[in-house]
Amino acid sequence: MVDFVKYQALGNDYLIVDPRDGGAALGPEPAPEAVRLLCDRHYGVGADGLLFGPLEPPKPDTPVALRIFNADGTECGMSGNGLRMFALYLAEHHDEQWRAGKPFTVRTPGGDAEVRITDFADGLVRVGMGLPRFTSVEGSGDSGVGAVAVPLAGDGPDALLTVTDLHLGVPHTVVFRDRVDGGLAHRLGPALAWHSRHPDGTNVEFVRVHDDHTLDAVVWERAAGYVPASGSGACAAAAVAYARGFVRREVRVRMPGGDVEVTVAQDGQVSLTGTAREVMRGVLSPSLRTELADRRAVPVASGRRGT
Template sequence: MKYQALGNDYLIVDPSRAGGTVLGPEPPPEAVRLLCDRHYGAGADGLLLGPLERPEPGTPVPLRIFNADGSECGMSGNGLRMFALYLAEHHIEAWRTGTPFTVRTRGGDTDVRITDFREGRVRLGMGRPRFASAESSEGKESDRDSGVAVPVAGEGPDAVVTVTDLHLGVPHTVVFRDRVDGELAQRLGPALAWHPRCPEGTNVEFVRVHDNRTLEVVVWERAVGPVPASGSGACAAAAVAHARGLVGGDVRVRMPGGEVDVSVARDGRISLTGTTQEVMRGVLSPSLREELADRGTGSQPSGRSGT
């Protein structure tokens, strides 16, 4: 099955169903890359492997998340919303009516509630962001208020970029600019995402403050590149803007693929609300299944972590 959230699309492979999955319990990176390839496979930004056990009310539902490059990641706000809708549609009918449940990923547990099943609207509790720290002349302080100057291979305003680093399931780097667009992301995204200071990579959010309730965001993900939207990226942008006093606790985040709502509570916890949609259901051809099964031999991880 394939779902999309604001243009960010994932394949869902459900090993809990009878017959299991051709990917096996440990999907080889080569197999994931083939399945997500838009020319030779089914095509997607990533893969959701789950539920790993048959879902039961009151028990966290285990999920593994992979990006199109074959790397595994700990958190995806868009992916979790898609998975939540899938669970309500195909496993636990009570979850369609707003009964809360929990999804367990490598990045931790996420509280989930479907607020409108027909519209595909899902609310996630994303937890508290962990801001990075930077050395300053006055000692160690959080970089969320002032940011850190990072030299990159550019000229003029691109020679040194002020960024704010934080972790929200996966690492994020937020950059504020008076104007954000795809050209800016293409120019600075790769240099910041794989800067020497970030050996495991980081997802980059370019942010413009429209007003105290609205942000415009363009995202460059470390394992994918430009994406139309990112749920965790929207939360990272809102968290930094709120910490700097640029926006209030309720923020509308506009991205090329659409909008999500982010709320920052007094204790710093962040919640994300947005829509998702099932795109298609299908069966892989015997030839593709055979090739996927063969991809495990001699394959190596990409070495880059996911979004």
């Protein structure tokens, strides 16, 4: 028996803890402090986040419930990369039909996602991410896509940025630029992610239109900071680019960690296709189990919400 399984998708890594197996170390309700310790790269196992599930024994034709946590202990509504990892884990451990490509549904706090493994050997998974909801500067629902000017501190060309906000399981802010790189994300990402207009934070995608079927993107997440790739971030970038007429319905999104394919259907629903793979299975030491139990006994909630 193992306490956790570790997966990565385009350099974005998650620990999967099954409540019925290794879940004893976290208990039925993972405390933020315990999640932080387990995900810490120096004092714990190390990961960008934690996938806690399945919450109940998986059954055919029944949604499989999952909770998603960031490395800082906050809970996350939706993760495109995380869903691909969890789908592969379920297919290997619970249902051979899923491994063979039968669609199934994963239920997250951010909504239901239909997933289908298109190539189990290569770890290729397609995830339905849902219908993006574009939001105005006040955060109210808006049927159309728009852009707003956001002032930042300081002078120069970055003192006023044109952005588009949307919600796709979690909040996103998309910024189009002629050039995108990690330096840009580090320079402007924190200010946008925790701008006063987003009291709960937002995930920021800096996007360059390469051509009508290719986007380049770098991502700064509100809970994790700079990440090599983001599944939901790629979907947000493609959804805005399509709505603004920059790209076609099928888009390749290139990120430092790798590429994913995003499709915008006729009804606006967004789906994501990309790879993931298992990298580790592990058993926690008795001393780490004891420390996790101690932190679980006195949970301390994070002041910020997750990705």
